[in-house]
Amino acid sequence: MTTSPATSRPAADATAAEDFLRTFHNRTPGLQSAGVEAARTPEGPTSYQVLAGHVAGARRVLDLGCADGALLELLAGQGAESLAGIDLSAGELALARRRPALAHADLREGRAQRLPFADASFDAVVSHMALMLMADVEQVAREAARVLVPGGKLAVTVGGGPVEGEAMELFLTLARPYFRAAPVERHMPRLGDRRCRTREGLDEILAPAGFAPVSWEPVTLDMGGTPAEVWESVTGVLYDMTVLDRDRTEELREEFIQSSAPLVTPEGRLPCGRRVVTVTAATGR
Numbered sequence: 690m691t692t693s694p695a696t697s698r699p700a701a702d703a704t705a706a707e708d709f710l711r712t713f714h715n716r717t718p719g720l721q722s723a724g725v726e727a728a729r730t731p732e733g734p735t736s737y738q739v740l741a742g743h744v745a746g747a748r749r750v751l752d753l754g755c756a757d758g759a760l761l762e763l764l765a766g767q768g769a770e771s772l773a774g775i776d777l778s779a780g781e782l783a784l785a786r787r788r789p790a791l792a793h794a795d796l797r798e799g800r801a802q803r804l805p806f807a808d809a810s811f812d813a814v815v816s817h818m819a820l821m822l823m824a825d826v827e828q829v830a831r832e833a834a835r836v837l838v839p840g841g842k843l844a845v846t847v848g849g850g851p852v853e854g855e856a857m858e859l860f861l862t863l864a865r866p867y868f869r870a871a872p873v874e875r876h877m878p879r880l881g882d883r884r885c886r887t888r889e890g891l892d893e894i895l896a897p898a899g900f901a902p903v904s905w906e907p908v909t910l911d912m913g914g915t916p917a918e919v920w921e922s923v924t925g926v927l928y929d930m931t932v933l934d935r936d937r938t939e940e941l942r943e944e945f946i947q948s949s950a951p952l953v954t955p956e957g958r959l960p961c962g963r964r965v966v967t968v969t970a971a972t973g974r
């Protein structure tokens with residue numbers, strides 16, 4: 690899940706943002722992982738698989754914002770022996786606990802800003818599309834560095850925006866005026882720290898916690914399909930859709946289906962790509 694920059698109001702404090710996230714994920718647990726599993730890189734893997742590849746061989750791994758445990762399950766499958774996850778949402782964690790591969794995982798309801806784990810207890814810390822939503826991200830960085838062994842690895846996936854000229858970009862252009870016009874009381878709190886979406890910003894956040902400069906790997910994900918399928922997948926990854934009532938949502942849907950018609954291929958496929966970035970950084974030895 691992600692958010693469109695222009696449409697949220699500043700959070701009075703971290704609590705408003707976390708309440709919003711907790712409520713959203715408790716209402717729709719599993720939505721994020723279903724969207725991730727459906728979007729592939731040109732070479733075939735999902736963004737979970739790309740991220741997991743960066744911590745192959747790590748024995749003890751912690752997932753910050755683990756939600757329903759889809760990434761942790763993948764890590765279990767690639768041989769990690771000791772897995773842990775933390776998330777704000779009890780509803781997402783309930784799904785994670787149902788996965789047989791996570792029967793022995795240490796899954797906690799809580800905040801990544803205050804990790805209930807011992808110093809130097811993980812070889813790797815991962816976070817997929819979650820770090821960028823977190824308040825006081827410097828504190829999250831300090832906590833990640835604390836629980837990592839010296840030389841341990843932080844590997845995170847953050848949002849990188851739509852592919853130009855395709856359906857997601859068109860959708861955002863059409864949707865922003867709808868989001869802005871929504872009544873103020875429906876607006877969502879601003880989520881996270883925009884610095885998490887740039888290399889320089891992440892270095893600024895991570896370096897004081899003792900991480901080396903980040904490695905930055907942009908990844909393009911294909912979310913194309915029929916126009917109706919693309920509508921479902923694009924609206925499924927945007928928290929901002931919560932600000933629209935049913936009528937406005939239907940209006941936007943019709944406008945999107947009509948406006949995207951010129952992009953549809955003769956085979957009936959609407960191209961739709963989005964970018965994410967896999968970022969890795971090691972702690973000092």
Ligand SMILES: C[S@@+](CC[C@H](N)C(=O)[O-])C[C@H]1O[C@@H](n2cnc3c(N)ncnc32)[C@H](O)[C@@H]1O
Pocket residue numbers: 690691710711714721722725753754755756757759760775776777778781799800801802816817818819822823824
């Ligand atoms: C977009 S979802 C990504 C979930 C999962 N990583 C995935 O990609 O399938 C963001 C998740 O981060 C969690 N989250 C956000 N802020 C958090 C925080 N400060 N501490 C723990 N979890 C948090 C939310 O509850 C939500 O489950």
